Amino acid sequence: MTQDVEMKEVAAPSNSTSSAVPSTLQHLKEIAALIETGAYAREVRRIVRVVRLTIALRRKLKASVVSAFLGYALAAGSEAHSRLVSYLPREDEHDMEVDTASSVAQPPVKHSLPELEIYCYLLVLIFLIDQKKFSEAKACSSASIARLRTLNRRTVDVLASRLYFYYSYSYEMTGDLAEIRGTIQLEYTDAKESLLQAARKAPAAARGFRVQCNKWAIIVRLLLGEIPERTVFMQKGMKKALVPYFELTNAVRVGDLELFRVVAEKFASTFSSDGTHNLIVRLRHNVIRTGLRNISISYSRISLADVAQKLRLDSENPVADAESIVAKAIRDGAIDATIDHANGWMVSKETGDVYSTNEPQFAFNSRIAFCLNMHNEAVRALRFPPNSHKKEKESAEKRRERQQQEQELAKHIAEEDDDEF
Amino acid sequence: MDAKLTEVAQLFERFKAASMRNDFDSATNLLSQLKVLLTEFKSLPPLFEESPNAIQELTIARDIYEHAVVLSVKTEDQDAFERDFFQLKPYYTDTGSRLPPSPQEYPILGLNLLRLLVQNRIAEFHTELELLSSSALENPCIKHAVELEQSFMEGAYNRVLSARRTVPHETYVYFMDLLAKTVRDEIAGCSEKAYDYLSINDARQMLMFSTDKELYEYISEDHPEWEVKNGSVFFQKVKESAPSKEIPSLQLINQTLSYARELERIV
Numbered sequence: 001m002t003q004d005v006e007m008k009e010v011a012a013p014s015n016s017t018s019s020a021v022p023s024t025l026q027h028l029k030e031i032a033a034l035i036e037t038g039a040y041a042r043e044v045r046r047i048v049r050v051v052r053l054t055i056a057l058r059r060k061l062k063a064s065v066v067s068a069f070l071g072y073a074l075a076a077g078s079e080a081h082s083r084l085v086s087y088l089p090r091e092d093e094h095d096m097e098v099d100t101a102s103s104v105a106q107p108p109v110k111h112s113l114p115e116l117e118i119y120c121y122l123l124v125l126i127f128l129i130d131q132k133k134f135s136e137a138k139a140c141s142s143a144s145i146a147r148l149r150t151l152n153r154r155t156v157d158v159l160a161s162r163l164y165f166y167y168s169y170s171y172e173m174t175g176d177l178a179e180i181r182g183t184i185q186l187e188y189t190d191a192k193e194s195l196l197q198a199a200r201k202a203p204a205a206a207r208g209f210r211v212q213c214n215k216w217a218i219i220v221r222l223l224l225g226e227i228p229e230r231t232v233f234m235q236k237g238m239k240k241a242l243v244p245y246f247e248l249t250n251a252v253r254v255g256d257l258e259l260f261r262v263v264a265e266k267f268a269s270t271f272s273s274d275g276t277h278n279l280i281v282r283l284r285h286n287v288i289r290t291g292l293r294n295i296s297i298s299y300s301r302i303s304l305a306d307v308a309q310k311l312r313l314d315s316e317n318p319v320a321d322a323e324s325i326v327a328k329a330i331r332d333g334a335i336d337a338t339i340d341h342a343n344g345w346m347v348s349k350e351t352g353d354v355y356s357t358n359e360p361q362f363a364f365n366s367r368i369a370f371c372l373n374m375h376n377e378a379v380r381a382l383r384f385p386p387n388s389h390k391k392e393k394e395s396a397e398k399r400r401e402r403q404q405q406e407q408e409l410a411k412h413i414a415e416e417d418d419d420e421f
Numbered sequence: 422m423d424a425k426l427t428e429v430a431q432l433f434e435r436f437k438a439a440s441m442r443n444d445f446d447s448a449t450n451l452l453s454q455l456k457v458l459l460t461e462f463k464s465l466p467p468l469f470e471e472s473p474n475a476i477q478e479l480t481i482a483r484d485i486y487e488h489a490v491v492l493s494v495k496t497e498d499q500d501a502f503e504r505d506f507f508q509l510k511p512y513y514t515d516t517g518s519r520l521p522p523s524p525q526e527y528p529i530l531g532l533n534l535l536r537l538l539v540q541n542r543i544a545e546f547h548t549e550l551e552l553l554s555s556s557a558l559e560n561p562c563i564k565h566a567v568e569l570e571q572s573f574m575e576g577a578y579n580r581v582l583s584a585r586r587t588v589p590h591e592t593y594v595y596f597m598d599l600l601a602k603t604v605r606d607e608i609a610g611c612s613e614k615a616y617d618y619l620s621i622n623d624a625r626q627m628l629m630f631s632t633d634k635e636l637y638e639y640i641s642e643d644h645p646e647w648e649v650k651n652g653s654v655f656f657q658k659v660k661e662s663a664p665s666k667e668i669p670s671l672q673l674i675n676q677t678l679s680y681a682r683e684l685e686r687i688v
Binding site: 320376 | 676
């Protein structure tokens with residue numbers, strides 16, 4: 001492929017003003033126009049089209065074309081322009097002339113559109129990756145991500161998603177993936193929130209992604225000591241994929257170590273291909289906890305030997321194991337009980353009234369926060385059809401009609417409210 | 422073999438000899454000299470430059486750091502262990518395609534896991550674990566550490582202690598002894614919550630002391646709030662937080678205000 005490019009490059013100067021170069025550049029300019037309209041109209045769909053068109057063009061990209069486009073799209077001497085040009089391989093003199101000529105011919109419009117700037121990053125990045133210049137690609141992608149962090153525009157998001165993809169890819173190709181991937185830090189609560197958000201926001205078509213999200217979310221919730229609802233496993237289209245996780249959840253819910261072991265073994269290959277195997281090993285501890293909690297609720301007094309038997313602890317000294325496990329569970333607040341060492345039994349305390357504590361308030365607070373957050377996210381994701389306000393102006397009559405209807409409805413609701421009080 | 426490599430190899434032999442006869446002072450000395458010499462090899466991490474002797478240099482450097490880790494265990498220096506281990510790690514992660522795997526790799530990775538466990542750095546422990554392949558997890562050295570962590574989390578402390586007898590490598594003993602101390606503190610912490618009282622005898626056995634005197638010393642040093650009377654140890658129960666007497670007003674006000682603000686935005 002490189003050979004191919006070189007050949008074209010050699011050929012380019014002779015007929016630089018004719019066919020190949022201008023047509024690609026022309027395409028790129030059209031794309032730029034599309035970005036502008038998309039950005040002004042807040043039309044995410046147009047930006048999606050931009051990405052598609054660019055991918056179609058990527059085989060035709062050449063250093064001269066890319067740098068000509070940069071000259072067209074970005075103000076010369078701007079920070080982004082000088083930085084992006086520095087990533088491109090040096091041109092021979094003739095190409096440079098073409099370059100300047102084109103930018104003189106079309107004096108750069110003062111584009112300060114962030115969408116266009118980000119698009120330039122994307123274009124250069126794709127070009128660098130196709131040229132297998134991975135270390136430059138790495139530098140370019142890092143710079144683009146740094147720039148992205150300062151932006152918050154929905155129309156940039158589409159481009160950003162591609163940038164993140166290539167960012168990860170270029171680091172992977174240079175073997176530095178670990179640098180940019182965060183590490184697992186036992187932050188289960190954060191993990192759960194992010195996973196649920198991701199699963200909810202993912203488009204319906206991305207079923208594989210949603211299934212994966214759900215699998216992780218289930219494990220994380222189990223690790224947090226929650227039991228996911230049955231509906232999670234019954235979601236359309238992922239019932240089959242979630243079966244191993246359903247059985248796993250069941251084992252944790254019952255608190256049966258033996259069942260847990262059987263399930264973990266039965267689906268061992270699924271779990272290790274899902275990358276959840278290590279997390280499931282961590283779950284063992286939760287299974288014991290649940291089992292213990294069930295025991296402590298059911299019995300007011302039970303011998304440690306029976307506890308060991310019920311938990312199916314198989315070791316040399318199950319009673320001593322059970323004793324220290326129970327002691328730790330008490331210390332961690334998982335169960336409310338005391339141990340009588342001399343008699344070798346565990347005495348559960350009366351369960352207190354949970355409504356006399358602050359627990360319910362905490363629970364309500366976290367639920368309210370969740371709902372408010374969901375509302376805010378929904379508002380942010382709203383998309384308004386362009387020019388809808390104009391239409392409204394035209395049909396003033398209709399509007400009056402609608403307002404009247406609304407007033408009636410409001411009155412109706414107010415009356416209903418009155419009734420309630 | 423060029424001169425530098427020969428020098429390093431000779432010094433390394435002297436270092437190994439000193440380390441073998443437990444002459445720690447001269448071993449540590451030789452090791453710092455070796456580390457300085459290694460900085461002159463450009464084929465080593467982080468540069469990984471190609472050189473004709475790259476393979477030999479990488480191999481000997483890996484060998485040196487492996488011995489350095491073992492030495493730090495012998496001298497019971499955990500900070501040195503951490504330093505040496507991190508210097509060694511790139512050789513395991515980044516030279517896989519060029520060097521044959523080291524027979525010491527898994528014992529040392531297992532040792533590191535054990536160290537994280539002893540220092541109660543559980544998050545890092547799991548991070549390291551995620552980086553290992555599934556075949557590595559089957560290795561007895563790694564498996565040992567993983568099972569220890571499980572027993573530790575469950576609270577099956579006597580399983581942790583009995584694991585000392587089944588150590589896969591003699592260097593593990595040092596960390597296992599440290600772990601025993603951690604376990605004792607854990608048991609003490611659990612006991613004071615789980616029992617009202619324990620007989621002196623039981624307490625001594627549970628906390629793994631051979632004489633009553635040691636037990637008394639431990640109590641007076643680490644848990645002065647425990648009371649010894651009538652041949653038993655009484656634990657002072659920390660008051661439970663169950664029923665809330667006070668209304669957390671400030672928190673409530675903050676929450677309510679934030680709801681109001683959010684609702685305002687909606688309406």
